[in-house]
Amino acid sequence: MLVTVAVYAAGAQLRADHPDSYTVHRGDTLWSISARFLSKPWLWPEIWQANPQVHNPHLIYPGDVLDLSFVNGGPSLRLEPSIHHEGEAIPAIPLDKIKASLKDFRVVDPSEVKDAPYVMGFEEADITGSPGHNIYVRKLNAQPGQRWAIVRPTHVFRTFDDKEAQQSGEMAANVADSDVATQDTPWMEEWATDIGNVTPNHALRGKPLAMEVAVIGDAEVLRGGDPATLLVLNSTQEIRAGDRLMPINDDPYDPYYYPHAPKSLPQDGRVIAFAQDRLSQVGPYDVVVLSVGSKDGVDNGTTFALWQPGEKVPDDVDHSSWIRSSHKWVRLPDEYVGHVMVFRTFDRVSYALVMDGLKPVQKGARVRMPE
Structure with a gap:
């Protein structure tokens, strides 16, 4: 167990520009806070697990202070709770977006x-x-x-x-x-x-x-x-x-989500739909549908990186004719888009929330390991 925690802590490294401390604000989520000081924000459960003084990372409230420091060369978090808790504990993800x-x-x-x-x-x-x-x-x-x-x-x-x-x-x-x-x-x-x-x-x-x-x-x-x-x-x-x-579906929905990488990458997982059908592309905190589900080993909290397939374009330099149809067509490399976290799974598909991104998410984006 100690070795496992040490490995988790090593993987969840603090960003070089991390603040010395952070005061939790209303509207924060565990993911958004972790993105401020972790190079891999989906690893926040592991880094909190390595700090037993934080008894329950889901019970953090507005006004609490996270003190970031280095102990024995490794990252450490210390939670200084506020005297009076205001409102509800902050969630892992914005639940109002997925209700x-x-x-x-x-x-x-x-x-x-x-x-x-x-x-x-x-x-x-x-x-x-x-x-x-x-x-x-x-x-x-x-x-x-x-x-x-x-x-x-x-x-x-x-x-x-x-x-x-x-x-x-x-x-x-x-x-x-x-x-x-x-x-x-x-x-x-x-x-x-x-x-x-x-x-x-x-x-x-x-x-x-x-x-x-x-x-x-x-x-x-x-x-x-x-x-x-x-x-x-x-x-x-x-x-x-x-x-x-x-x-009637009376199964209660667990409001707690622990992001984690998949045990293995499902074959040819794609974004196949958006919750808002009329949109041609979506961004952070929008819901997407993935073509992988529980039968592919996907469960709640599974986190993927999304990569947009590269376009197929003509090579206007390497050609032997001025006729465009005779040009050599080249597939451009895939481009990183952002992260999604699964919050509800079915046999063959899953609902996932876009957690962050550099570019808009389009249908057809491929899922990869969140490295």
Whole structure:
């Protein structure tokens, strides 16, 4: 154990320009503080672990003072707590940026959505449902009193394979939702027409990995049967015919995240989507979707470096003709972009938060070890 702590401390070196001390401010995160004085900010759990006087790095409050000094040639932190704690302890990452991705969305296999019970009608022949009104659901095997989540498909996530890509860059915005939504999934054709938002948020024709659904409300079973009668308890959108029902997810989400490098680098991990679909690129504290998940050994806190693939450009110097099409095309080197930390994993994909960056993150960025 002592050897392990020594190795961690050696890896988590202080920056040359680190301050002598730092007072914790409201709005700080453990990552942002560590970025001020650690050359590798994702190693803050290790350097705090090497300092037992800091009993819980997640219980640091505004007004606390971090005293940085060198002990026996190695980095050391000493926490001087404030007398009166103001507000809540600072988190590892800004939780307000990821709340929607924790609670309002799920990622499942497309077959789960296809086979799930569905809304087929509404009280008094209405065309939509709202809280306080009844809805009628087919294929639901449930008892009175049970609660169910009402979900709506939002995106189909697909692999990011250069050979399978047919459009990229600005052309992505011109792809019609139904054009990709119905590919390989004809059962979604009516949903794409009615809802208009079932689409992969990248313009690729790769293999489908998973489907994202938005949790738009919940309902309680009043009477069983086919169709069953349910009372809408709450909703963020109007309930429509074709919306699916899934079990309520009561699993609590751990607000504590410990960034760490992956045990091994997953093969060809990419940024395949953004939480804000309309954006062409994102930056720090934006949520991205990675094409790797728990089956690839990724867990909460896994930290990657992102590298943007180099562009393929013509060599205007080494050519034998003035005709551009005859020029030799060269792939430029990949460029470092920034770091992302995974905060929610599924089988084949993960949600990650962009923690820092030198350049905007674009879809297709590759994940690498955070060195």
